[in-house]
Amino acid sequence: MAPLVPSQDEQQRRRIIDINAETVTNIPSTDFPGHWPGESHAWAVDQFKNTFQVDFHRNDPLEASFSLIGLDAAVANAFRRILMAEIPTLAIESVFVHNNTSVIQDEVLAQRLGLVPLKGSVEGLNWMHWFRKPGEDEDGSNASEPSDFNTVILRLDVECTKNPEADENEQDPRKLYNNAHVYAKDMTFHAVGRQESYFVDEGAIRPVHPEILLAKMRPGQKIDVEMHCNKGIGADHAKFSPVATATYRLLPDIKILRPIIGDDAKKFAKCFPKGVIGLEPVTAQEAGRGGSGYEGHAGEQKAVVQDPFKDTVSRECLRYDEFQGKVKLGRVRDHFIFNVESTGQFDSDVLFLEAVKVMKLKCARWKRGLNDLMA
Structure with missing residues (x-):
């Protein structure tokens, strides 16, 4: 018996999730979402190419909005999770405090520094290796040693002094003193070894937002710290996440009956x-x-x-x-409107391409695992 072929109207009905006054219906249309008895729903790459679309609505360096049409919800959500948790970025991991006489405690200052988003050469970031820390039950023999290919060094060395040229009636501490406010732009990058060929000029490691306030000081106070930056992913800590937000919603459907x-x-x-x-x-x-x-x-x-x-x-x-x-509300179940806000290390439109790379690596790893099972 040949498989049934649903009408165009029936196919369109299946794509819409019904929004009622107090309920949402037609979420899974069948016991197995996307499959109907008597019909062939075998996946085919040619059919996928004909139905899949990508439409951009906004493309700014720090924010992008685009639609993925013709995907399953599981795949769309996988991309969202990868964007938040699995794209590697650079962040401050260790802070060595040589001198801190400001009113901010060492641990609070270190935490503020760790959350400063950094940017630099993407090529250099891809070149860098992972820095392996010893596990709780390990003696540290397998841990990584800091090197040019796994650690980036930043320094913050500022001292607050009186401004001899300030007016005697001046009340603004930023004019009364030098370095009364310590900003992210005061952090300096020091390339070592092969980093000098990757992180140069516009590709140098620097804060995404130079005006982030780190501390306030008064004359006689000083901050002298050295920061070690490593690669990491958002699944380990939120400071490594390359996105501020990564969300999607289904396209609304409004029919005037x-x-x-x-x-x-x-x-x-x-x-x-x-x-x-x-x-x-x-x-x-x-x-x-x-x-x-x-x-x-x-x-x-x-x-x-x-x-x-x-x-x-x-x-x-x-x-x-x-x-x-007179009106029927719904949402199109396979039209996902993504909104991606980058923290600055990657351009927002590049982030999704990075997520696709991670997904391809996951699929290749899964395929190798299947082959090993079959061998």
């Missing part, structure tokens, strides 16, 4: 964020067509769906009796 005209149309538009619902005049052709619902309303305003992308799915329109049976 019956005409909404006049004052009701204006009220309907106010139920949604600006730009989601538009108002258009009813044409003479629509008003003259029998059964359209626009008979006798030529020239009046009607509600039309303008841009569902901007909708927040608040369900506000479902509160009113006059809209019952």
